Amino acid sequence: MPAASSKELLKGLAGKDPRAIGKAISMVENNADGAADILAGLDRERIENALVLGLTGPPGAGKSTLTSSLIRALRKHKKRVGIIAVDPSSPISGGAVLGDRIRMMEHALDRDVIVRSMATRGRLGGICASAGAAVRVMAASGCDVILIETVGVGQSEMDIVRLADITLMVLAPGFGDDIQAMKAGLLEVADFLVVNKSDLGGAEALCMDMKQIFAEKEEESNIPRVLQTIASENKGITDLLASINAFADYLQTHNIKKQRRVKAMESETLDWVFEMLRPRFSRQLQTQTEQQQTDPRVRAKQLIDETFKR
């Protein structure tokens, strides 16, 4: 297909055309000509009103299965849903097998469920650099709720907390070590803890443990924040969604959603500033042949001074 113009794509997005949505996300992901026009032309009101949910947690905890269950529940409420499922790129080949979608195929023919699989493309924070842009394209195409599934993460991949309005940490029995490691990280900043695979032994104990950690948060909003699910049997999903909705209202009425969005936009902007400066500095480094002995931190300062002091 000849590359569609940004104008045509924006029209397609407004009309919820799946091909236009797919093409628009590719354009922003690849930083193609016209990407800026698309991003600038998106429907701001739709973006503002959309709810962005992040699902993160260790590999195999059931993020994709839970995502599929949440889609089912959201569709019952007639919500149009977008999903961004992120898997890691191979650091060696740069390629990726994007497999989260396999667990969401029951929704493949639903025109109000838009799934986009994305690879991290070298980014380390658990999502990809273009996840924010993809969220906004989906919102602008009428998605009421957008779910982001991160790569299976450990403790430091916290980009999702920034991007999402609400972050769910999905855990399961049998991840003892992973969970210990997370106590001083993602666990503290997540909004919800979902103990999935509650059909397995150890779920109750894990739940008790988590409730202790989240006692303060639960009191603050008076909304249950530690919930049990059996995603593979579609159990516990109604309660989970009710709590998420209650919390979304809480964020809205206390003006927290807006504050979170402002912060998210600022830090994403900063990310892009650095991203866009990188090639320039990289080139400059290549031209310096004699300074390899200089300490990297000192050298960085010199580079910056040279570039901006004039």
Add this chain to the structure above:
Amino acid sequence: MTTPYRVLIGKPGLDGHDRGAKFIARALRDEGFEVIYTGIRRTAAEIAATAIQEDVDVVGLSSLSGAHLRLFPEVIRELEARGGGDIPVLGGGVIPDEDKEQLLAAGLRAIFTPGTPAATIIESFRDACSQQ
């Protein structure tokens, strides 16, 4: 850095032989492709709808149980119905020589049978992607 090509590997119909499809998916990943794998037992419509949403450059179909003559062209028709008639479709699996011609005539770009070296298949994907 160049942009990775995006491809979809699909298994239409009731065929449960997934070793070949997974083998191709991994081989493509190792050559720098981003590969969306749909899993087994998909309808032609599901595969086509997924290819459109994921904006892939090429669709690859795998079939070993004999339903290729019906299902491969059906995927092409479903793609066309969704405005994706321009997306090239490659096929592979246990496919008799006499069926190959029919599939190529129905719009498949190429067909690869057991024993084809991975390098040949990857070249074909790369070729098809680069023309998108």
